[in-house]
Amino acid sequence: GENVEQHPSTLSVQEGDSAVIKCTYSDSASNYFPWYKQELGKRPQLIIDIRSNVGEKKDQRIAVTLNKTAKHFSLHITETQPEDSAVYFCAAISSNTGKLIFGQGTTLQVKP
Amino acid sequence: DTAVSQTPKYLVTQMGNDKSIKCEQNLGHDTMYWYKQDSKKFLKIMFSYNNKELIINETVPNRFSPKSPDKAHLNLHINSLELGDSAVYFCASSQSRSADTQYFGPGTRLTVL
Secondary structure: OOOEEEEOOEEEEEOOOOEEEEEEEOOOOEEEEEEEEEOOOOOOEEEEEEEOOOOEEEEOOEEEEEEOOOOEEEEEEOOOOHHHOEEEEEEEEEOOOOOEEEOOOEEEEEEO | OOOEEEEOOEEEEOOOOOEEEEEEEOOOOOEEEEEEEOOOOOEEEEEEEEOOEEEEEOOOOOOEEEEEEEOOEEEEEEOOOOHHHOEEEEEEEEOOOOOOOOEEOOOEEEEEO
C-alpha cells in the first residue's frame, strides 16, 4: 500500500543554521507533495508544496526538492528562527487513490 | 470568516457513550475529509466525501459513521466509544478530489475515560 517515510524524527539546530527533512514515498502514482507545519495544539498548516512535474520550488527561506526517480523529496529551511520550531509533516497524494498519506513527522527545535 | 471550523474543540466522555463532531467549510470546496491524529502525532485519513458522496473509507471500525448533509458539512458520529478512540480528530477540505491543497480545521480533542 501507500507509505511515506520521514526522517529524522527529531531535529535540533541553532538559530541561523539550516534544517533539512527528508521523505520517501512508495506509490509511483503520487503526483502532489505538500509540507505541513503543526505548532503545539494547532492545526496542520500548508507551508509549501510541489507537483510531480517540478523538481524544485522555493518560497523565501523554505525550499522543497523532488526526485521522482528515487521517490525522494526534501524540505530545506535556511536561516532558521525560533518561531520555526514545530512539527513538520511531509505528505504525498496518489493520483490513483486520491489519498493524502502523511509521513511520521519531524519535531524541529530551533535554539536561540 | 473561519475557513474550516469544527465543534466541539474538546470532548471528554465515558467509555460506551455515543458522540458526534461537526465540521463546516465556507471555502466552496467539493471534497471534505476526516483525519485522526494519535498520541504519537501520526496523521491518518479516515474518510473522504466528494459532493456528499463517500469516496474514501479506510479500515476504520464501523462504530465510526460519517455523514455529509451537503458539501459544506461533514459530521462524524462515533458509537460505543473506546479508550483507544482518544485522539485529535481533524476535518479538512479541498477544492476537488484530485491533488489539491487540503485545508485543516482546528481539531477536536476527544478524551475517552
